Amino acid sequence: MQAIQRAMAVLSVFTADEAGLGVSQIARRTELSKATVSRIAAELERLGLLSREPDTKKYRLGVATLELGSLYLHHNPLEHVASSRFEAYSSQFEHNFYLGMLDGASVVYLTVLHGQNPIAVRARVGSRVDAHSTALGKVLLAGLNLSVLRQTYTNVSLSPHTPRTITDLPSLEAELAEVKSQGYALSRSENLPGVDGIGAPVTNDKGTIVASVSVAYPEALVERDRVPAITEMVIALGREVSSGIGGREYRLSAS
Secondary structure: OHHHHHHHHHHHOOOOOOOOEOHHHHHHHHOOOHHHHHHHHHHHHHOOOEEEOOOOOOEEEOHHHHHHHHHHHHHOHHHHHHHHHHHHHOOOOOOEEEEEEEEOOEEEEEEEEOOOOOOOOOOOOOOEEEHHHOHHHHHHHHOOOHHHHHHHOOOOOOOOOOOOOOOOHHHHHHHHHHHHHHOOEEEEOOOOOOEEEEEEEEEOOOOOEEEEEEEEEEHHHOOHHHHHHHHHHHHHHHHHHHHHOOOOOOOOOOO
């Protein structure tokens, strides 16, 4: 079990922002010894999960990780359903659509449709964002039991991304109570300055929230009187994606 955990720790340090990482860099980020990292990296390279650049000797993710990711997307109907619904709704809304799932205190983007507007809020499938600062994440957090929510943030800080980001747990709990009451979440320049978002739940056949959908847009480009209609669109989108995976409607409620 420890070997698997260490291998996952090594794989998890790679990001889209860096072309490759050396053994020393991986060791620092994983808090493992260089000898341990070298041994794990060599085995992951043998399996195709890592590759090593011949000139720099730095490691990067290998082709096998792409194969695994492609298989996940191929066999998970959620992404296919969301993508088709995003395309259908794109004629009604010119900005971005997102599908995400909760992983700890973060949201992982599963599907992204960038809008046709020249000012786009870019995100990459597989990338992460803090849950507490996004509409996508707030919906997912609102679906958690209060004790689970508090446990999630026991050793995780609510990082400030803008002056409007919620940075303490009591305030986040109050915000999530509102999300539960109204059935959708809003983010008002909380993750990126000048960017707003609206999110709604996606549920499975038991009515459990398994993902969320959202839209994001530059605040200056969307008239305030359009927001109610966009909110209704996002709620309908969440219901349609849920229906597409055999889910039943679930209304968030204060409890």
